[in-house]
Structures are given as structure tokens and as C-alpha cells.
Amino acid sequence: MTHRKSLLAVLATATLASAGIGHAQEKPPVKIGFVTELTGAWSFFGTSCVAGLKMAEKTLNPPGKRKIEFVIADDQTSPAQAVAASRSLDVQDKVLALSGPTSSDTGLAVYGYAEQNKVPFVVPVAAFPQLTKPGTRYTFRLEPDAVGWGYAISKFVEKQKPGGKIAMIYSDYALMRAITAGIKYQAPRSGLKIVADIAFPQGSNDATVQAAQILAATPDFVMVSGAGGFDNTITNQLLDLGIKPEQIIHPFGITTQVMNWGKRSVGSYYGTFFDSNLDSLTPEGKTFVEEFTAQYDRPPSYGENFCYVTANVIREVIDANPEAADDREKFRDAMSALKTKEKTSGIPIEFDKNGARMEYMYFLQMKEVTAKTYKAKQAFYIEWDPEVIPVYTLVK
Amino acid sequence: MSDANLIILLSTISTGLILGSIFALVAVGVTIVYGSIWMPNAANGQFFVLAALLGWTMTVSWGIHPAIAAILVIGVSVPLSYGLEYILVRRFYDVPNRNISYFVLSLGITQILTGIFAATYGRWSDQFQLPPLVSGITFIGPLPVANNRLMVLALALSILAALFALLRYHRYGRAIRAVFQNRDAAALRGVNVKASYSLSFALGNAVIFAGGILFALAYSFDLTVAWTMSITAFAIMIIGGPGSVLGAVIVGMVFGFTQAAVSTVASPTIAAFSYLGAMLLILLFKPSGLFAR
Numbered sequence: 270m271t272h273r274k275s276l277l278a279v280l281a282t283a284t285l286a287s288a289g290i291g292h293a294q295e296k297p298p299v300k301i302g303f304v305t306e307l308t309g310a311w312s313f314f315g316t317s318c319v320a321g322l323k324m325a326e327k328t329l330n331p332p333g334k335r336k337i338e339f340v341i342a343d344d345q346t347s348p349a350q351a352v353a354a355s356r357s358l359d360v361q362d363k364v365l366a367l368s369g370p371t372s373s374d375t376g377l378a379v380y381g382y383a384e385q386n387k388v389p390f391v392v393p394v395a396a397f398p399q400l401t402k403p404g405t406r407y408t409f410r411l412e413p414d415a416v417g418w419g420y421a422i423s424k425f426v427e428k429q430k431p432g433g434k435i436a437m438i439y440s441d442y443a444l445m446r447a448i449t450a451g452i453k454y455q456a457p458r459s460g461l462k463i464v465a466d467i468a469f470p471q472g473s474n475d476a477t478v479q480a481a482q483i484l485a486a487t488p489d490f491v492m493v494s495g496a497g498g499f500d501n502t503i504t505n506q507l508l509d510l511g512i513k514p515e516q517i518i519h520p521f522g523i524t525t526q527v528m529n530w531g532k533r534s535v536g537s538y539y540g541t542f543f544d545s546n547l548d549s550l551t552p553e554g555k556t557f558v559e560e561f562t563a564q565y566d567r568p569p570s571y572g573e574n575f576c577y578v579t580a581n582v583i584r585e586v587i588d589a590n591p592e593a594a595d596d597r598e599k600f601r602d603a604m605s606a607l608k609t610k611e612k613t614s615g616i617p618i619e620f621d622k623n624g625a626r627m628e629y630m631y632f633l634q635m636k637e638v639t640a641k642t643y644k645a646k647q648a649f650y651i652e653w654d655p656e657v658i659p660v661y662t663l664v665k
Numbered sequence: 666m667s668d669a670n671l672i673i674l675l676s677t678i679s680t681g682l683i684l685g686s687i688f689a690l691v692a693v694g695v696t697i698v699y700g701s702i703w704m705p706n707a708a709n710g711q712f713f714v715l716a717a718l719l720g721w722t723m724t725v726s727w728g729i730h731p732a733i734a735a736i737l738v739i740g741v742s743v744p745l746s747y748g749l750e751y752i753l754v755r756r757f758y759d760v761p762n763r764n765i766s767y768f769v770l771s772l773g774i775t776q777i778l779t780g781i782f783a784a785t786y787g788r789w790s791d792q793f794q795l796p797p798l799v800s801g802i803t804f805i806g807p808l809p810v811a812n813n814r815l816m817v818l819a820l821a822l823s824i825l826a827a828l829f830a831l832l833r834y835h836r837y838g839r840a841i842r843a844v845f846q847n848r849d850a851a852a853l854r855g856v857n858v859k860a861s862y863s864l865s866f867a868l869g870n871a872v873i874f875a876g877g878i879l880f881a882l883a884y885s886f887d888l889t890v891a892w893t894m895s896i897t898a899f900a901i902m903i904i905g906g907p908g909s910v911l912g913a914v915i916v917g918m919v920f921g922f923t924q925a926a927v928s929t930v931a932s933p934t935i936a937a938f939s940y941l942g943a944m945l946l947i948l949l950f951k952p953s954g955l956f957a958r
Contacts, residue, residue, distance in 0.1 A: 308783040308784055310787075310887070310889060312783065313788050313789060313790050313791045313792070316787075316788040441934065468934060470933060471889065472892065472893040472937070473937070474890055475683075475884060477680040478673065478680050478925055478929045479933065481676035481677075481808070482929070484669070484672060485670070485672065485673060497790050498791055498792065498794060498885035498887040500791070500885075502884050502885040505885075509802065509811050511809060523791075528792075529791065529885075
């Protein structure tokens with residue numbers, strides 16, 4: 270009898286327990302496909318992005334909330350592979366939305382798939398304007414578009430040196446073409462003169478002659494944007510020839526690049542959307558910087574931040590719209606209506622009808638570079654409407 | 666001539682010399698292997714990058730002085746080459762039309778190395794920059810040139826000179842040249858042809874490795890440079906005449922100057938294609954190459 274009672278008690282407990290578990294598990298995790306560059310030419314950016322995402326995942330799924338799970342796929346920095354990974358995540362994993370590309374080339378490939386197949390696509394770090402061209406419905410881009418960066422650079426130079434001369438030296442990638450298109454459009458409107466415009470094909474390795482040409486053009490500022498390690502080559506060769514660091518503007522600075530430029534770059538400027546040196550870091554932003562630095566031995570930059578923010582934005586949308594967790598159209602509508610702020614910097618997040626964000630850019634001046642970190646001072650901040658210049662017609 | 670124009674002219678010359686000497690080194694390495702064992706080594710670009718990556722790891726991660734790292738990198742190429750030769754390359758020595766087999770084999774090695782580099786080094790691909798061999802600047806007229814680059818140029822030219830001396834005066838070098846010219850006659854004269862093959866493969870790769878580490882000491886690099894260098898080395902070898910070391914050196918230097926000059930008067934984009942155009946043009950008139958025997 271005692272045994273029977275015990276057995277009944279065990280059975281009852283087990284039933285209750287399984288019912289409880291069943292309740293917790295009745296909603297499967299919300300899957301987000303994260304297609305990014307873990308290998309290939311852009312992997313330095315993709316792996317940084319994943320590092321930011323992993324930081325977000327530490328606090329992304331508190332008890333009692335619907336679990337969000339990121340399914341990470343390597344696109345090998347290949348547009349074709351990005352489409353293949355998107356298809357697999359869509360059809361086999363049945364993800365709610367796609368995210369992850371940090372390259373405009375792979376981002377555009379995922380964009381095509383997402384728009385065609387009506388899969389919401391949250392772009393963390395890819396800046397080519399056509400990702401939010403008119404008519405875009407399912408794509409939402411967190412990073413300001415690169416033509417706008419050119420606009421911001423012109424505005425910065427206009428403030429620093431009214432009527433100044435600007436030179437451009439860059440690798441011929443989609444991103445750099447977009448940036449320089451913005452400069453070419455805005456510079457004359459800002460009263461600036463472009464005195465040199467030098468593009469290098471992909472795979473270039475020397476810029477000595479071009480650095481000499483830049484020097485001969487006597488610019489007040491030089492916009493430098495080489496792809497990968499070539500950025501260091503151009504920068505060093507300009508400095509070797511006597512261009513001063515204070516004349517150099519890098520349109521975007523990620524932590525690894527900033528460290529690569531090294532001590533010689535003290536005095537130069539770089540554009541960014543998040544930096545550990547920003548004046549406006551929120552308490553969560555400071556914690557993010559501290560924890561990231563402790564784990565990765567370097568401070569995070571905007572790439573890591575956008576991927577951290579992407580995870581939190583998705584969390585916020587699903588928390589505020591639980592029905593959106595299982596319905597792509599509702600998720601898309603919720604993203605479209607989103608009005609929030611970056612938890613790390615307090616910068617507003619709001620998308621226009623094409624999924625583009627109200628844009629902004631910081632310019633920082635390098636003050637000190639040490640082995641594992643650097644100090645920079647905020648020199649300029651600007652916000653603008655995405656269509657303050659014709660971004661979608663300047664770059665196709 | 667104004668200072669600005671003089672700076673542009675001098676920078677064109679200095680760039681032509683540095684790039685040309687590195688191009689020449691790699692092309693000589695490729696042509697030694699081809700001339701000896703008929704292997705059109707498509708993996709030369711990956712070997713070049715492997716040398717640069719090893720140099721980066723040794724100097725940046727392990728803190729080894731760049732000069733010692735350069736010697737170690739070139740040293741590493743020797744057992745690596747003998748290992749590859751023993752496991753793969755020598756199996757084709759008696760295969761008819763083996764140059765096709767070798768080409769496919771080297772493409773396979775290229776693919777494997779590309780994958781390995783992407784998986785292991787890809788995440789740092791924006792950071793490949795070695796500390797300089799020497800610091801400081803030297804003014805050549807109004808043009809400031811980094812002493813490090815001058816040192817790289819001196820080393821590249823020294824290696825090329827040493828290579829010439831080896832091939833011309835040393836008995837191993839003479840054996841390699843004999844095999845280049847006529848392997849059957851060389852065998853009849855007592856040259857161990859297969860040992861000469863092994864030596865040529867190791868020597869050719871050591872020279873490519875030397876080119877890779879010197880390039881990395883002069884410039885920042887990324888993984889895409891493998892493809893650029895591979896095409897360039899083949900173009901130089903074809904124009905110079907497959908198997909002609911002198912042809913590889915002269916055409917390599919001409920390529921360096923061409924790239925520097927065309928990028929000055931036209932654009933870097935046109936410069937990147939200019940020598941391939943020159944290759945097609947020369948092949949129209951002299952398909953065997955300028956210095957072919």
C-alpha cells in the first residue's frame with residue numbers, strides 16, 4: 270500500500286512536472302537566421318559582428334520570455350553562398366527573419382532573396398544605399414547608408430576648413446564608391462573643392478605613386494579608404510611622404526583598423542557610429558564596452574555594436590508584439606512601426622518607409638594608441654534624413 | 666621640374682624598383698620549378714601568402730625580430746617543399762604530359778591552402794602588417810623613402826644576385842641548368858636528374874617564399890594578394906620565356922615599372938590590366954616568350 274501511494278505520488282509529481290515543462294516548451298524558440306562572413310575577405314567584420322551578437326545573447330533570453338535563437342551560417346563573403354544560406358535558413362530552419370551580413374555585396378544578395386520571398390531582413394552592418402531603395406518592404410537597415418557618410422564627411426570638412434580642398438584615395442569596392450559618390454555630390458554644395466580622386470582596383474598593394482600625386486595636389490584633407498590591409502598601406506605611404514595625420518579622414522573606423530593605424534595616426538580623424546570613446550555612452554553601453562574589452566582584449570566598435578543592437582531590437586519587437594514571433598508579416602509590421610533607442614548609445618532607431626534609418630555619424634580624432642586600446646575625442650556629430658541627398662540615384 | 670612633379674617621378678622609379686624586384690623573385694621561383702620539372706605551379710600565389718602569413722605570426726604574435734623571422738620563413742620552405750615533393754610531386758616525374766597533371770595538382774593545392782588560410786587567418790585579414798626591418802626615412806632628392814623599403818629592395822636584389830651566382834658557378838646550380846637545357850644529355854653526363862628535380866622544387870619555392878616575406882615587410886597585405894601574384898608571376902614567366910631565369914628577372918622589373926608608370930599617367934585600375942595586355946600582345950608576335958631558348 271505504501272509502495273502504491275509512493276508510486277502514485279511519483280506519477281502525480283511527474284505528471285505535474287511534465288505539464289510544467291510542457292507549458293514552458295509549448296512555444297518553440299524564435300529562430301533568426303544570421304548569415305554572415307565567418308570566412309573570406311570580409312571575415313574580419315563578420316567575426317566581429319558575431320562577437321557582438323554573442324555579447325547580446327548573454328542577457329537576451331531571461332526566464333519567462335520567449336527564447337530567441339540565432340542560427341549562424343557562414344556566407345564565405347560570397348553573394349551566391351549568402352543566397353544559398355538564406356534559402357536553407359528559410360526553407361529548412363524556418364526562421365522568422367534573416368540578419369547578419371556585414372558586407373554590402375552579401376547584404377544585397379540576401380536582400381534580393383528576402384524581398385522576393387517575403388522574409389523580414391534586419392541588416393546590422395551593411396551600408397550600400399540600395400539595401401533600402403524605394404519599394405523595399407521587408408528589409409530594415411541599422412547602419413546609415415554609405416552615400417550619407419560622404420555627405421557627413423563633406424559637412425565635417427566644411428566645418429573644419431570652409432572652402433577647403435579634399436582629396437580621395439580608396440579601393441574600388443561598392444562601399445567606397447558609395448562614400449565617394451556622397452562626397453562628390455555634397456562637396457561643391459559645401460563650398461569644397463575635390464583636388465584628387467584616385468581609385469585602386471581590388472587586390473592592389475602599393476600606393477606610393479598615388480600618395481605622391483595626393484601630396485602634389487596640396488589638399489587640406491585626404492579621405493582614405495583602402496580595403497582591408499591596403500588601408501594601412503595607403504595611410505602609411507601618405508604619412509611617409511609628409512601628409513600630416515590631422516589631414517587624414519578615415520570614413521569609418523573599426524577597432525582593429527584603429528589599432529592597425531597605430532601611433533602614427535594620432536591626430537587623424539575617423540567616422541564611426543559607435544565607439545568606446547563616445548561622450549554619450551549609456552550605462553548599458555559602458556557595461557558592453559567593459560565586458561567586451563575584458564573578453565576580447567580590445568574595445569568594441571560600431572560593427573560589434575550594431576550586431577549587439579540588432580539582437581536587442583529583435584527582442585524588443587517580439588516582447589512588444591508577441592504575435593509577431595510566429596508571423597513574418599506581423600514581425601515586418603512591428604519592425605516598421607518600431608520607435609526605440611540604441612541601448613548602448615541612446616541614438617534613436619526609427620525606420621522610414623523604405624526601411625532606412627534616420628542617419629547619424631560621429632567623427633573622432635585620435636589622441637593616443639597603445640597596444641590594446643586607444644583614446645579618441647569626439648570632434649563632430651551630425652544627423653540627417655536619409656534622403657537629404659539623392660542616395661538612391663547617386664549609386665545604383 | 667617642380668618639386669611636386671619630381672616627387673611623382675622619383676616615387677614612380679622607386680616603386681617600379683621595389684615592386685619589380687619582388688615580382689622578379691617570385692617569377693624566378695616559378696620559372697625554376699617549371700624549367701626543371703615542367704610544373705606550372707599555380708599555387709605560387711598561395712606559397713607567397715603563406716610566407717607572408719608565417720612572417721606575420723612570427724613577428725606580431727611571437728615577437729620575433731623581422732630579420733630573424735624572414736630567415737626562418739625561408740628556412741621553413743625547404744622541409745615543406747621536400748615534403749610536398751616526396752609525397753606528391755615525384756609521383757608524376759615519369760608521367761607523359763605531366764605538366765597538365767602538375768597544373769591540376771597545383772590548383773588543388775591552391776584550393777586547399779585558400780580554404781586553410783580563410784579558416785585560420787581570415788578573421789585578421791585587415792591586420793596583416795609586419796614591423797619594419799629598419800626605421801627612419803631617407804630623402805632621395807625631395808622624395809622621402811622609408812629605410813625599410815630601401816632595405817627590402819637591397820635584400821631582393823641581393824637574393825637575385827646570389828641566385829644567379831648559384832646557378833652559374835655552383836655545381837648544383839650548373840646541374841639544374843643542365844637539366845633545364847636537356848635532361849637526357851644531363852643524365853648521360855652523370856647528373857642525378859631526379860635529385861636535381863627535388864633541389865629545383867625546393868629552391869624555386871624558397872625564392873617564392875623570399876618574395877612573400879619581403880613583400881610583407883614592405884607592404885600591408887591581405888589574402889587576395891595570392892591571386893594577383895599568381896597571375897603576375899605566370900604572366901612574367903610566359904613573356905620572359907618559360908624556364909628562363911634571366912627573362913623572369915628582366916620582365917619582372919619591367920612589370921614593376923610598367924605598373925608604377927601606368928598608374929601614374931593613367932590610373933591604378935588600368936595599371937592592373939596593362940601588363941596582361943602586354944602579355945597578350947607579346948604572345949601574338951613571340952609565342953615562346955622573349956628570352957626562350
